Amino acid sequence: MTPLAQTVHLDVNLGGNRVLHDAALAVHAGEAVGLLGANGSGKSTLVKALLGLVPVASGEVRLFGKTPGRGVPWGRVAYVPQVSPAGSGVPTSALDVVRAGLLTGWRPWPPRGAKTRAAQALAAVGLEDQAKVSLAALSGGQRHRVLLARALVRQPDLLIMDEPLAGVDAASANQLVKALEEREGLTCLVVLHDLGPFERYLGRGIVLSQGEVVADGPLKKVLPTDHHHHHEPPRPVHSHTPELDVLP
Amino acid sequence: MSEYLEYWSAMLSDPLVQRALAVAIIVGGAAPVVGTYLVQRRLALLGDGIGHVALTGVALGWLIGAGMGLAPGALAIPGAVVAAVVGAVVIELVRSSGRTSGDLALALMFYGGIAGGAALIKVAGGTSATLVAYLFGSLSTLSRADVATGVILAGLILAIGLAGRWALFAAASDEDFAKASGLPTGFWNVVSAALAALTVTVAMRVVGLLLVSALMIVPVAITQLWARSFWRTMGWAALVGAVTGAAGLVASYWYGLPPGATIVVLAIALYALAAISRPVFERVRSSRR
Numbered sequence: 001m002t003p004l005a006q007t008v009h010l011d012v013n014l015g016g017n018r019v020l021h022d023a024a025l026a027v028h029a030g031e032a033v034g035l036l037g038a039n040g041s042g043k044s045t046l047v048k049a050l051l052g053l054v055p056v057a058s059g060e061v062r063l064f065g066k067t068p069g070r071g072v073p074w075g076r077v078a079y080v081p082q083v084s085p086a087g088s089g090v091p092t093s094a095l096d097v098v099r100a101g102l103l104t105g106w107r108p109w110p111p112r113g114a115k116t117r118a119a120q121a122l123a124a125v126g127l128e129d130q131a132k133v134s135l136a137a138l139s140g141g142q143r144h145r146v147l148l149a150r151a152l153v154r155q156p157d158l159l160i161m162d163e164p165l166a167g168v169d170a171a172s173a174n175q176l177v178k179a180l181e182e183r184e185g186l187t188c189l190v191v192l193h194d195l196g197p198f199e200r201y202l203g204r205g206i207v208l209s210q211g212e213v214v215a216d217g218p219l220k221k222v223l224p225t226d227h228h229h230h231h232e233p234p235r236p237v238h239s240h241t242p243e244l245d246v247l248p
Numbered sequence: 249m250s251e252y253l254e255y256w257s258a259m260l261s262d263p264l265v266q267r268a269l270a271v272a273i274i275v276g277g278a279a280p281v282v283g284t285y286l287v288q289r290r291l292a293l294l295g296d297g298i299g300h301v302a303l304t305g306v307a308l309g310w311l312i313g314a315g316m317g318l319a320p321g322a323l324a325i326p327g328a329v330v331a332a333v334v335g336a337v338v339i340e341l342v343r344s345s346g347r348t349s350g351d352l353a354l355a356l357m358f359y360g361g362i363a364g365g366a367a368l369i370k371v372a373g374g375t376s377a378t379l380v381a382y383l384f385g386s387l388s389t390l391s392r393a394d395v396a397t398g399v400i401l402a403g404l405i406l407a408i409g410l411a412g413r414w415a416l417f418a419a420a421s422d423e424d425f426a427k428a429s430g431l432p433t434g435f436w437n438v439v440s441a442a443l444a445a446l447t448v449t450v451a452m453r454v455v456g457l458l459l460v461s462a463l464m465i466v467p468v469a470i471t472q473l474w475a476r477s478f479w480r481t482m483g484w485a486a487l488v489g490a491v492t493g494a495a496g497l498v499a500s501y502w503y504g505l506p507p508g509a510t511i512v513v514l515a516i517a518l519y520a521l522a523a524i525s526r527p528v529f530e531r532v533r534s535s536r537r
Contacts (some may be wrong), residue, residue, distance in 0.1 A: 051428040074430025086421040089288040090468065093477040100418040108415035134476040154429070237380045
């Protein structure tokens with residue numbers, strides 16, 4: 001079966017530096033996969049390359065078997081960025097941000113019933129009372145949930161999230177994972193450097209280190225035994241990682 | 249009291265004032281619609297860059313017109329329109345190619361536009377003084393045809409700016425997300441740049457190329473102080489733009505001031521007032537909650 005998201009021998013260079021090297025991953029329908037690793041290991045770049053947001057130096061990127069720019073069914077994909085500039089310039093209500101999530105392709109306006117669907121998506125992340133509030137007036141965690149609602153309103157088959165827990169309090173994090181658990185059959189690729197409540201949701205982990213995939217398997221197997229210390233980034237079980245080589 | 253009425257009726261029955269008022273209100277209302285997208289894209293100065301390039305267009309039009317034996321300045325406005333649109337699209341392409349940052353690309357436009365205009369106008373047999381009318385506006389020389397052109401262009405700007413509002417909003421507010429949703433963000437960015445260029449050439453007659461961007465940006469700066477949604481910011485900014493356009497024009501007529509500058513000074517004063525009164529406004533709003 002065609003993986004929903006796949007990279008093959010992917011190399012990405014940014015600003016003259018090699019950020020990803022020979023990165024290979026495949027996420028199949030129904031999987032919930034965590035993309036793990038320390039800061040600067042290339043996790044965010046990998047998902048950006050998957051989505052066609054950064055140029056690929058060599059190798060291949062495929063979503064639903066298609067290369068970005070060549071017939072990817074974008075209506076089935078949703079992305080939750082780590083940070084969004086939405087609402088940072090002109091005041092923007094949470095509802096407007098989520099409604100814009102229903103756009104896809106050349107159609108310049110959201111489909112019929114977009115407002116209702118957007119309101120429901122906000123309710124699903126526990127923000128029904130904040131729909132008309134300007135994004136700038138929301139807390140970091142609430143803003144993250146708005147971005148999640150904007151992705152979920154698309155009713156995607158594939159959800160790609162970049163550090164959805166950054167700056168999110170425990171209650172918000174729980175609510176976020178609960179909203180995901182309610183979506184049966186969703187395929188999910190999540191960049192994380194701290195698992196939090198995602199530990200119960202993810203089935204598989206892929207560990208990146210210095211731009212290379214160093215571990216890929218069931219979540220429990222790729223996590224170090226001391227992974228309950230959430231401030232520590234999860235470390236791979238393989239012993240040949242460059243990071244471990246420099247340890248005394 | 250009757251003196252006032254007479255004064256008003258004399259002013260309003262002057263066809264020149266009627267034309268100027270019509271253009272000031274229409275342009276004042278349409279410009280902030282485009283300005284809202286620019287502010288969200290953090291390209292508030294794009295209109296200024298385009299305005300500078302339009303000056304080169306004016307001189308180029310003048311040069312071509314002289315070569316064709318036309319009346320001096322006959323092709324100045326068409327030249328400005330073409331240069332503005334080309335300049336806007338080029339800056340968008342330069343910006344999106346990532347080789348040059350947006351503000352550097354803008355800076356190059358500022359310098360190139362003014363220098364090109366000043367050099368070319370000499371070649372065309374004019375003087376720098378020729379350009380002053382374009383730099384500071386010339387509402388007093390509006391013809392019926394100018395008004396018609398202004399109405400049509402402003403209508404076009406409003407039609408595209410409102411019909412494409414969701415896609416323009418999505419591309420302006422979070423380009424990465426929009427791209428990852430399959431939106432042709434490059435296309436919509438070029439559309440918003442082209443809308444800015446058209447607005448510049450329409451508004452050029454009202455306030456001049458040097459102040460042209462103020463009509464797009466200042467009303468948005470005012471309303472974003474208290475509005476809570478994108479569309480309300482845009483709607484109120486359009487209203488503020490139309491009202492300050494009209495009020496500024498009337499004030500300039502009464503006090504014999506240059507209309508473009510009066511409109512902009514009035515808008516900036518309104519901004520200062522709104523910024524000062526904002527804490528009071530916020531307190532009233534939160535006490536009502």
